[in-house]
């Protein structure tokens with residue numbers, strides 16, 4: 001096992017159900033593995049578009065972007081998540097907001113998500129105002145570009161930094177290999193449940 005703490009970055013979009021799985025599992029392992037977990041809201045629309053554009057060119061087939069949410073709803077949601085990520089000092093609030101977002105994804109109403117997550121009306125108001133600001137739009141863009149620089153083609157996308165080396169994993173079904181890379185033990189999706197109760 002490595003001596004220094006492993007940094008794990010989770011690039012996610014609330015429009016990606018697989019991101020939810022990865023988010024949940026990484027939260028469960030947060031205090032089990034020697035890791036520092038960072039949430040990175042990235043915009044799947046752009047990531048998809050980038051990969052689909054290349055595929056479309058290569059195969060000579062016109063492609064469209066599949067999405068359960070409208071592009072505007074999805075982008076609004078991710079601007080909201082970006083504000084919350086910027087306010088990460090209160091990490092537990094961030095998690096609750098992300099989870100609540102994901103659980104009401106089809107409605108995708110930012111204010112409702114914030115209130116459900118336990119934020120006050122004033123806090124929600126402030127986040128909503130900030131989420132429409134240019135710096136937040138730029139931040140979501142730059143985190144998405146950061147993911148693309150790692151050749152990200154889909155979400156969830158997990159970047160593990162161990163002893164100065166970064167390794168990337170796509171999907172919520174690569175935890176076993178990821179655990180091997182970071183020198184930790186994969187105990188399935190429920191690390192805190194004893195065998196007797198499973």
Ligand SMILES: N[C@@H](CCC(=O)N[C@@H](CS)C(=O)NCC(=O)O)C(=O)O
Nearest residue numbers: 016017018153154155156171172173
């Ligand atoms: N096998 C992956 C699939 C993840 C997945 O399909 N993610 C979608 C977004 S919800 C995606 O980014 N797909 C792009 C691709 O597959 O190229 C998992 O189990 O997590």
